[in-house]
Amino acid sequence: MTVPAFEEYVPAIDCTCAGCAAQRRTAASALPVRYGGHPAAHGARRALVLATAAGVVLGTGVAEAAGAPGATGDRAAGTAGAARTDPSGDSPQGGPGPLRGGGASGPPSATTTTPKLRTTSRADIINRAKKWVSAQVPYSMTKYWNDGYRQDCSGFVSMAWNLPGNEWTGSLAAFGTRISRAELQPGDILLFHNRADPSKGSHVTIFGGWTDYAHTHYTAYEQTKPHTRKKTTPMAYWSNSGSYVAYRYKGLSGGSAGGGSSSTGFPGAGKFGPGVSNTYVTQLGRMLVGRGGQRFYTVGPGPGWGDADRRATQAFQKAQGWKGKEADGIPGPDTWRLLAGGTGRDIPGAGSGDRNGTQPGHGDSTPDSKFPGRGYFRPGQSNGHVDKLGRQLVKKGFGTYYTSGPGPRWTEADRRNVEAFQRAQGWRGGAADGYPGPETWRRLFG
Incomplete structure (x- = not known):
């Protein structure tokens, strides 16, 4: 008979044969014990690998497929009803x-x-x-x-x-x-x-x-x-x-992709407040704008501390659920850490009463009584609310993507026009996904 090539291989996670089961038990042996490796497995790892390979070849014949050129980790042979949704998901790893x-x-x-x-x-x-x-x-x-x-x-x-x-x-x-x-x-x-x-x-x-x-x-x-x-x-x-x-x-610079500062360290409370002017104030303002604070700035952000900076900072602090001195509009270490790290809750839209850290236009938590509900604005929907929304978008100057219509059936043109309107409010990410929420509706028809 053909002599099998005794080489190390990694069995499929879902294979129940004795050889694969034994190899899985020893797969962690390449790792230090404190990281999950089994102390008893280290001395016998190579011998068990050889024995496993031989056992599969001589006992089941599966190893021929496993060792064939181009074979992947998805070895369904001998495993009934255990097919993987993604055959390349078997990803064993080495230790630190x-x-x-x-x-x-x-x-x-x-x-x-x-x-x-x-x-x-x-x-x-x-x-x-x-x-x-x-x-x-x-x-x-x-x-x-x-x-x-x-x-x-x-x-x-x-x-x-x-x-x-x-x-x-x-x-x-x-x-x-x-x-x-x-x-x-x-x-x-x-x-x-x-x-x-x-x-x-x-x-x-x-x-x-x-x-x-x-x-x-x-x-x-x-x-x-x-x-x-x-x-x-x-x-x-x-x-x-x-x-x-x-x-x-943890070492991420800035609060968002392609923007922010090169440093995440808090510069100190003395860099912010009335009469102060420096690059940290500009950096703060840009991070606040990126987190939903654009409406507070008519000009800027800039290096000179102003009421817009204080109000935007306070809005961000309140969005985290902070009160009193914790939401006084002057950034401290915690405020700066959340902004620079891109974590925490974004500033909700004006009048949205956001309580869940979601942005306006998508996850608004305070419903507008005139807003019919998100279910009317989804692929396959056809109703008067879609037609009403489209006509108002055109009236507001956001009908660029309509080649015909608007009409009662929800289309990609409706979504792209809504997205353009949302972006004009300074919203980004999930807040500008093209699907109207209560705040989007309020601003369109308010």
Whole structure:
């Protein structure tokens, strides 16, 4: 008979054969014990890998398919009714360790201390991710790309976040601040670390932006088999979706993509207040505008402290639920941290009475009595409210995208015209998604 090639392989997560089950139990052995590796597995890892491969070849014949050229982690043979929604979701990883030279292999040694954070921007994070996508970096939990980062999911995020070393799903959270999924912005991550069995299902992706108004899908940058990819992905992932947690890098500069300051450190309360003029006041104003405070500024923002800065700051503070001296309109360390980090609740629209941290025009929490409801303005809907909305948009000068009409049937032209109106209010992101909410309706017809 043909002598099988005894080489290491990674079995599918859903395969129930004895060989794959044994290999999964030892997959964590490349990791230090304190990171989830099993202490009894280290001495027998290679022997068990060989035995596993031989057992599969001689006992079931599945290894021929597993070792065939072009085979992926989706090995459904012998597993009834266990087909994966996304066959490339099996992404085992190495443990934390230093950067390595190009093409180096073998499990890295664990780091003993958490390195100092490097400052980076959202644009830089996405651009670094795109480099691996363009290069189609092959997936590997033991090899390292020419930039020194390990070619697995956690090594990919370590590279994009510009971390000083290679991390894994059990340590990446220490470099980020936990946020809600509603707060996700490009450069943030969605992380699932299976504490019970780190080698089973643990994965991490980079959030690249929403792909639909309902926030059911997003653009994911990820390192998975066979190579780095950019793909529209269901929120939060193909499997274990409910277990993924959103994180924002702690060393992020500025509060939004493509803008903000190069520093996140609070400059001190003395930089703000009557009679003060400096670049920090300008920076504050720009961050406030980006968080829904544009209506407070008739001119600016600029370096001279004014009542617009105080009112916008106070509105942001109140949006966080702060009262009294905590919402006096003068930024302190907490106000600055939320603004610079892009976290916390945005400033609600005028008169919206927002209580949930959502922006006007999309998640307004205080309904207008004249607003008929969001259900009338969705694909496939046809009613008098759509026609009324379209005619008012034209009257207000926001009918650019109508080639005919408006009419009673909701179309993409209606959505784009509503979006143009919302953006004219200074709203961005989910606040300007083209679907009217109570505040959008109030401003159109008020």
